[in-house]
Amino acid sequence: MELRQLRYLTVIAEEGNLGRAARRLFVSQPALSYALKSLESELGVRLFDRHAGGVSATAAGHDVIAEALLTVRQSERVSAAAERHTCGETGVLRVGFEASGAGELTTRARAEFARRHPGVRVAPKRYDWGQEADALRDGLADVAFVWLPNDLNGLRSELVHTEPRVVGLPCGHALADRSGVSVLEVGDEPLMWTRRAPREWVDWWAVNPRPDGSSPKWGPTNDNVEEMLEQVAEGSSVCFAPLSMARYYARPDLSWVPLTDVEPLRVVLAWVDGMDTALVRGFAQVVRELAATSDPQPAG
DSSP, X not given: OOHHXXXXXXXXXXXXXXXXXXXXXXXXXXXXXXXXXXXXXXXXXXXXXXXXXXEXXXXXXXXXXXXXXXXXXXXXXXXXXXXTTGGGOSEEEEEEEETTTTTHHHHHHHHHHHHHOTTEEEEEEEEOTTOHHHHHHTTSOSEEEEESSOOOTTEEEEXXXXXXXEEEEEXXXXXXXXXXXXXXXXXXXXXXXXXXXXXXXXXXXXXSSOTTSOXXXXXXXXXXXXXXXXXXXXXXXXXXXXXHHHHHTOOTTEEEEEBSSXXXXXXXXXXXXXXXXXXXXXXXXXXXXXXXXXXXXXXX
């Protein structure tokens, strides 16, 4: 049994489809299918039932996958521990974030911390939708800018940033030139969403339910910001995002319009409770100082 096989197993379970899992793992589908059959043969149990729509875990598969996930995560912690001591550096601080993080505060905080601690390498760690808190608990980041809502169980956190939300539209859309729109005005537009994040996170971003009690018109799914923006640009859907994403991911084929009647994004700085090392404390202090002097982000 190899760690590679266990990694394959967890991704197949997450995707529920060998084709999607193969693309995510950058291997061919026949090679992935062969690796799965080899592992099932070695373990002596069938891990997945195959059907027309993909695969689903058997009873034995559920138990094996749970243990495999623990092993894969522990291996990542081992690699992360080694990374902190590479190149003879006096230290490494891994700062997690997703998409545009806490806007300019994210970049300014890393730069100022590096200035104050020249012997420490600041390693930015980008995660996809709603994964920053899990990265902290899994030992993959030391501190992170976490978008709310999120599960902060086992973490210490403090609010450091808020910013308005906007709707991303393909250029030429009827609402693209507006100075602001209500969430109800885009109620008939297919809305991008993801299966990778918790449902509470998805519903908050989608404003589900809407102020009038209606539900969003669900559009295509995506796994990361790049996939989301590609599908919006081609005209298949719209997306909701923080204002900083409009700035960080400016594209000539996209328009961003402020949402006038939804609550803003709140971002906390978080770290694992009991793991506030000197580097984490130093970074948190930098963020507090910069956040206290930052101007609020305008709505347009």
